[in-house]
Amino acid sequence: MIGSVPYLNEKPLTRWFEHTEEGRASGIKVIYAVPSQLAAMLAAGEIHAALVSSFEYFRTPGYGILPGVSISSQDEILAVRAFSQLPWKLTTSVALDTSSLTSVALLKILLAEQYNIHPSYLHHAPDLPAMLQVADAGLLIGDKGMLANNEGLHTLDLGAAWRKLTGLPFVFAVWLGDPDRVTPELIKALKTAKAWGLTQLDAIAKEQAEYLNCPESLCRRYLTEIMDYDLGEDHLTALEEFGVRARRVGLLDHPPLPLHVLSSRA
Template sequence: MEGRDIVQGRLRIAASSYLNSAPLIWSFRRGSLRERVRLWTDAAPARCAEMLARGDVEVALVPVIEYLRISDTRLIPGVCVGAQERVRSVVIATRGMALDEVHTVALDRSSRTSAALVQIIFREFIGREPRFVPAAPDIEGMLCEHDAALLIGDPAMSFERRGRRVYDLAAVWRERTGLGFVFAMWMTRYGTSVRGQDFVLARDEGLAHLDEIIAEYLPRLSLPEDELREYLLQNISFALDERMRAGLELFFHLAYKHGLAPIKRPLLFNED
C-alpha cells in the first residue's frame, strides 16, 4: 500500500464513536485537521481493526491486542485510550457473585483487547478457567444465560447495576500489577507515511473542546454532565507514559503466554 502523508493527502482513518475516543477524533471531525482526512466513525473497535487489516484505511484506532494479530502494524506514539487506575467503561458484571465463583462469561463481541484481558484475569490472577461465550452487548440477555458479562464502551457506563456485582477491569489490572492499562491505540501499516505529531495535536485540540464533546454525548448516555467530565479527565488516560507502556508490554507478554496472541513482538512505533 502506498503511503500518504496527512499533510499532503486525505488520509483514511477509522475510529469508534464511543465517548472515550471522542477527544482523539474531534479535530478530524470538526477541528483544524478535518480537511486532511476521510474519517469513518460508525465502526466498533473490532471493526476498525478489520478495516486496517484489509487496507480500507491507512490509520485506525484499534484494540491493542490486534498489534499482535495484524502483520506489519506500527503504533503511533504518544496517544492511547487507557486508564491509570479505574476506567469505568470496561467492566465485568456478575449476577451478584465473586469472580472466583463464575463458571460462564459472556464476552461483548465488539471487544477484542478487553476480551483477552478478561481471560488473562481469570487464568493468570484468579487461577480458573470459566467458559467464555461471545455475545451481543445486551446485559439482560447476557446475564440471563451466563454468570458474568463483559461490557465495553458507552454501554458499560449506563446499564442498571442494582443486584449485580461490577468489576472495573482497569482497577483489577492495577491491583494485580501496579500498572496502567492501554485498551486502544492508533495503528498504521508499515510503509504508510503518517506524522504521529498530528495525532498528538488532534488529542490536545479535542481535550480543549470537552464542553462541546460532553454536550454531544449527554443525550446519548443519560448520565450527569459532571460524570462525563470526570470520566474524560480522570478515568481515561490519553497519553502513553512509561507506566502505561510497561502495562502494555506486560499485557502483550501475558496474551502470548496464554495463547491469546500468535506472536511476540517488541513495540514498534511509526517513527522507528
C-alpha cells in the same frame, strides 16, 4: 482515511477533524466502527490507521504504533466492566461483548491470574440482562459498559483490576497502521487533534450527555478524571506486560511482538 471507535472516550481524539477549519482542511476523513470491525478494515487496507484494540498489535504482525496517543486508564476505566451474578471465584460462564479484542483478552487474563478460574466463554450482543440469562456473567465495553445497571451484581472494573494485578496503567487502544502508509503528517495531525480535543472536554461532556441520556457530571468525570490519552514509557511497559501475560494464558500462539513505535520524523 482513518478509523476510530464510536464511543465517548474517543471524542477528544477525533473531534478536531470535523469541528475545526484546520482539521477539515487536513483531508483526513474519520470512519467510525467498533474495534473488531476496525481491525478488519485495517487488515484489508481500507484505512491508513485505526484507533483499534491494543491486542490487535500482538495478534497481527506488521503494524506500527503511532506515537503519543492512546486510550488508557491509570486505574479504573468505568467503561470496560464485567458483571457476575456469582462471586467471581464461582463464576463458570461469561458472555462476551466481542466488540473489543483487548477487553476480551484482558478479562481472560484477569480471571485466570487474579481469580484462578477458566470459565467457558460465549459471544453475545451487548445486552446485560440477556447475557445474564445465558451465562453467569457478562462483559460490556464502551458507553454500554459505563452506563450498565450493576445493582446486585459482582462488578469487575478491568482497568482497576489490571492496576491491582500489575501496578501498571492499561492501554486499551492505540493508533495502528502499516508503517509504509503512515506519514509524519498523519502522526502530526493525530497529535494536534488530541491537544485540541483536550481543551474541549466540557463541551464534549455536555454534548455526549445529551446524546447518551446520562448525567453530564458522569461524562465530565469520565473524560477528565478517568481517561488517559497519553502514550509514555509507563504505557509502553504496560503494553509489553499485556503481551507477555496474553501469551502466558494461551491467548497468543507466538511470543509477543516487540513494540514498534513509529517515528514522527520525515
